[in-house]
Amino acid sequence: MKPRHRQDALVRNLRRQGTSTISRLAEEVGASRRTVLRDIAALRDEGFVIHSETGPGGGLFLDPRSVQTTARLSVAEVFALLISVASMRAAGTLPFSGLADAALAKIEKALPSDKVQDLRRFLDCLYVGPLAPEVDITNLGKMDPALLPAFEPAFLNRLRLRFHYRDAKGVETTRHVEPQAMLILPPLWYLVAWDPSRQDFRHFRMDRISAPECVEGSAFRRRQVPFDDSVRPVRQTLD
Amino acid sequence: MKPRHRQDALVRNLRRQGTSTISRLAEEVGASRRTVLRDIAALRDEGFVIHSETGPGGGLFLDPRSVQTTARLSVAEVFALLISVASMRAAGTLPFSGLADAALAKIEKALPSDKVQDLRRFLDCLYVGPLAPEVDITNLGKMDPALLPAFEPAFLNRLRLRFHYRDAKGVETTRHVEPQAMLILPPLWYLVAWDPSRQDFRHFRMDRISAPECVEGSAFRRRQVPFDDSVRPVRQTLD
């Protein structure tokens, strides 16, 4: 058995039994006393808090608060969590958000990639706010989540995006833009993009976008997105 | 360099360069061609999707969607993420929430502990809704996050909780209750608990609780919490 798996088994046994002794653990995981001791030391190095007491009746005790998980998440999943947490922080009403931030920071650090940092920069542009009371939610279509996979590579790799867009008047056009940010004003998502042919920024309601496609090999540089909190009052005019 | 770290380096290089060849990677990570090939095989076993093409101009290509992280999170951190995601789902306005759910499911599964499932049962009672427009947020105190660590073991281990409570009239009493659920109505958190001395459920505003303390060795069983969505209209009467 690989060291890593054996150490996981040790943690499991310690959790289940509350307290145990080196010899018992050694028998349970099929390793020698010496090896278990080394594994315990390794776990302590990794941050597990394991108390020990010598003498008859002594043994090991794992502090449950120090138990950790080793989930493997994809970049997309990290992105999803990121949005969730960023949104809650923007809403500003939940405690634990500090902990959630810390957790995400860990996840990002463990990710063998620095692309998530790029995503984070886009997230900085997000604003999540309560819906104005006069807006009729049922009348506002939501974007189709099935379209999202097409957007991700565009943001990750700064690729131009081509899609069909049906504007407020129902007129359908084909656009070819450089995605700059996502703007979230629940329950609507907007794509903020630079339109090279018009030399200007445009907002697109995500639910009015269809057939999005990344244009391969078209990396562009990021532009200064011309809004911040002041976007708030603009809300009613977006569509 | 340890195999694990070398493999991480490989993934980093592949992500950065888009595509590469075995020989180039071998030089970059300071290992032999054979070893890199073995590492690639190991990565594939772990779920990384690495395409390869033979012949001149060929090479390796890592599908970015398959890149994974190996963060180690504590139970408390998982709880924090859980709340974040559960809240967003309750708000019902964000896409990606399916992905976030999947990510959390993975995290929970990887956690060598089943305590998080217990936490999840509490979370099922959460309701997160937009604040009624007539409520003046600035007048509503928020709970002190510093108090939270005292609550966590109470929920995790079903322990009785003792605390001081200052009610709406400013009268301070000492309570001794069995915590049953957290009720979130932004920006306020409520503790829903069974009060054995009164043989009834009580709601406590978290920001009016002080000096919370777990009562060790006092495990209790869960009671049927007598509310669901119908709690919504009750809102104005809670305090």
Next chain:
DNA sequence: TTAATGATGCCAAAAACTGGCACCATAAAT
């Protein structure tokens, strides 16, 4: 004092990893 327990250092055996080699398959270029 004794016995049970955690903890550390040392060393040889065992296991895993590594790098070199030969060799194969494929596909583009000549």
Next chain:
DNA sequence: ATTTATGGTGCCAGTTTTTGGCATCATTAA
């Protein structure tokens, strides 16, 4: 058809890491 650049596999000896046994010490309850 040949050459060349590439990924991929099997084998084996050398190297490195891990393991298990041993001796030994410290601590504490009986």
